Amino acid sequence: MIFAHGFGCDQNMWRFVAPAFEADFRTILFDHVGAGQSDLSAYQAGKYATLDGYAEDVVEIGRELSLTDAVFVGHSVSAMIGILASLKAPELFESLVLVGPSARYIDDGDYVGGFSEAQIEELLSFLEENHMGWSAQMAPVIMGNPDRPDLADELTNSFCRTDPEIAKAFARVTFKSDNRADLPKVTARSLILQCSEDVIASPTVGAFVQQNIPNSRMIMLNATGHCPNLSAPDEVVSAIRAFV
Amino acid sequence: MPLSEAFARGDAPASESYEDLYENAPCGYLSVGADGRVARANLTFAAWAGYQRDELAGRRFSDLLNIAGKIFFETHVAPLLRMQGFFDEFAIDLITSDGSRLPAIANARERRGADGHLRFIRLTIIRATDRRRFERNLIDARKESDHLRIALEENLRQERNNAELREQFIAVLGHDLRNPLASISGGARLMLKAKSTADAARIEAMMQTSVTRMAKMIDSVMDLARGRLGGGIPISKSVIAIEPVLDQVVAELAAAHPDKVIEVNFEIEKPIFCDGLRMAQLFSNLLANAINHGAEHHPIRVNAKANDKEFILSVANTGNPISDDTKARLFLPFCRGPDHGPAEGLGLGLYIASEIAKAHSGDLEVTSSDLETRFTFSMKSQNR
Structure with a gap:
């Protein structure tokens, strides 16, 4: 069972969910390149300008670990990354668990994604203002010493720190992606976990994903917000357990 | 309240x-x-x-x-x-x-x-209205300074390249001026030993050739200085019959390269408003370039067309296509091909041609493929 985090944080997103499956599954956690403890020197702006670049990495991990019939659990944008990876290498994944997925965030004609182009631009600009404290000098300290709380003490918000340029690029590729055409091609068994109130991926958006993936079903969680894996891990764990 | x-x-x-x-x-x-x-x-x-x-x-x-x-x-x-x-x-x-x-x-x-x-x-x-505005300004200022820094570094890199090219150019110029000078000096010594007027005339003609070569080089350097320092190459336009001008250039270069075939196709319907001497210089530079770079035993093709709308002059040769890298620098001063030999001169010909084109509000463009390399000058017809 492989867990992929979404935009905004790193594999810590799964800290309350993944352990529940360790007894029955081999669990795999990773940080997308550019996030968390990943090797920042591996970040190539060109490759990661599309979700395809991230999907290639998932396939590479799957092949390296010789996965067959694995369960891919993807949160937020990683739901689409998982779909792309399963289309590239269908033999890797038997099923997909998509937590808070959206095939397109920006409204398009009759399609309601929830955001306008201008709002996404505003977000990209706003993100810069929340990365004022990031400095290239501190990055190695933060990135290189996760087990040194004495260092972390000097830093507020030491989790999920990201190079602001990479964070902005990831936000851009996330919120400007459009994977509606990929949904009908999915062959893996899929489960959509939808929060009842989610400002980023509304139930309408989740229902669109469910209706367009052939072999899929959706579970509406009582949890609210965009990160049920953190706010309601028990609900998420039991839903996944019933599915697999 | x-x-x-x-x-x-x-x-x-x-x-x-x-x-x-x-x-x-x-x-x-x-x-x-x-x-x-x-x-x-x-x-x-x-x-x-x-x-x-x-x-x-x-x-x-x-x-x-x-x-x-x-x-x-x-x-x-x-x-x-x-x-x-x-x-x-x-x-x-x-x-x-x-x-x-x-x-x-x-x-x-x-x-x-x-x-x-x-x-x-x-x-x-x-x-935090003021603080957030201040931070926004900081971010914008940082971005701007990043852009400026990148632009400055690029400028500096180009300037360094230019400086290097200029030094090479001076070395080439010194070297190339020495050859005709040596031949003039040799001619002067021979002149002392000339036995007849016919001998002296022959030696004098040889010396004249060297003088012309030196004069051309010096003219090129002057044009370079004008093009770079002033507002471009000065021209003085008048309405002229262009065909004889073109014929003259072809004749000169054909005489200097008797082994080359130059195929000419002119459709000149009317005189054009231009600087005749400069137009000859432009054409001569293009044609010399084609002769120097064209494949051996293959003809150079020259086309010219003048009508109410436009004047178009193109020179084509076969041979190795020009690489994209070279193409980008082709019309810059001191640009010489990767396999340039002694015949190629100072690397100013195409630069001067493009400056002359600019001075006529015309365009000088190049297309290059395995089939042919073609330089095309075009300008709109003006009455005056």
Whole structure:
């Protein structure tokens, strides 16, 4: 069972969910390149300008670990990354668990994604203002010493720190992606976990994903917000357990 | 409203009280329940956000944020709160009751019950209109300085390249001037030993050739100086019959390269308004370039067309295509091909040709493939 985090944080997103499956599954956690403890020197702006670049990495991990019939659990944008990876290498994944997925965030004609182009631009600009404290000098300290709380003490918000340029690029590729055409091609068994109130991926958006993936079903969680894996891990764990 | 009421509501108690400190604190307090709805807000926050305090309780917290703020809260603040229990010093934009933006800085803390369940997220909100504007300006200034730095580094790199080319150019110029000078000097010595007038005339003609070569080089250097330092190469235009000018250039170069075949196709319907000497120079440079770079035993093809609309002159040769790298520098001074030999001169021919084209408000373009390399000059016909 492989867990992929979404935009905004790193594999810590799964800290309350993944352990529940360790007894029955081999669990795999990773940080997308550019996030968390990943090797920042591996970040190539060109490759990661599309979700395809991230999907290639998932396939590479799957092949390296010789996965067959694995369960891919993807949160937020990683739901689409998982779909792309399963289309590239269908033999890797038997099923997909998509937590808070959206095939397109920006409204398009009759399609309601929830955001306008201008709002996404505003977000990209706003993100810069929340990365004022990031400095290239501190990055190695933060990135290189996760087990040194004495260092972390000097830093507020030491989790999920990201190079602001990479964070902005990831936000851009996330919120400007459009994977509606990929949904009908999915062959893996899929489960959509939808929060009842989610400002980023509304139930309408989740229902669109469910209706367009052939072999899929959706579970509406009582949890609210965009990160049920953190706010309601028990609900998420039991839903996944019933599915697999 | 008296001024004091803008800051605090109600009368201050006789002695400091927690209740009054909470309600009328110099910062906004906001408690959000586990369901994402406002559990309580203080008067300061309500006043900033443009609400009566009672109107806030039960409202979805996300409704108080703009879109960027909502996404940031869901993707950054909420996960961090869950992981470390706090998130400090983040920028957030609130939306007031009249829809305007309230830029703020916030700290947030989780408060959990004995059962470990989340009770409240507490937020302290500092209104930060000026500070946020200042930070925005800082970010913009940093971006601008980054752009400037990149542009400056690029300029510096180009300038270094130019300096290097200039040094090479001076070396080449010195070297190339020495050859005809040596031949003139040799001619002068031979002249002393000339036995007949016919001999002297032959030697004189040889010396003249060398003088012409040197004069051409010096003219090129002068043109370079004018093109780079002044407002381009000066021209003096008049209405002229262009065909004889072109014929003359072809004849000169054909005489100098008797082994080359030059195929000419002129369709000159009318005289054109241009600088005849400069046009000859442009054509001569293109043709010499084609002769130097064209494949051996293959003809050079020259086409010229002049009518009411335009004047087009093109010179084509076969041979190795020009690489994209070379193409980018082709019309810059001192550009010489990767396999240039002694015949190629100073690397100014195409630069001067393009300056002459510019001075005529015309275009000089190149296309290059395995089939042929073709330089095309074009200008609109003018009457005067």
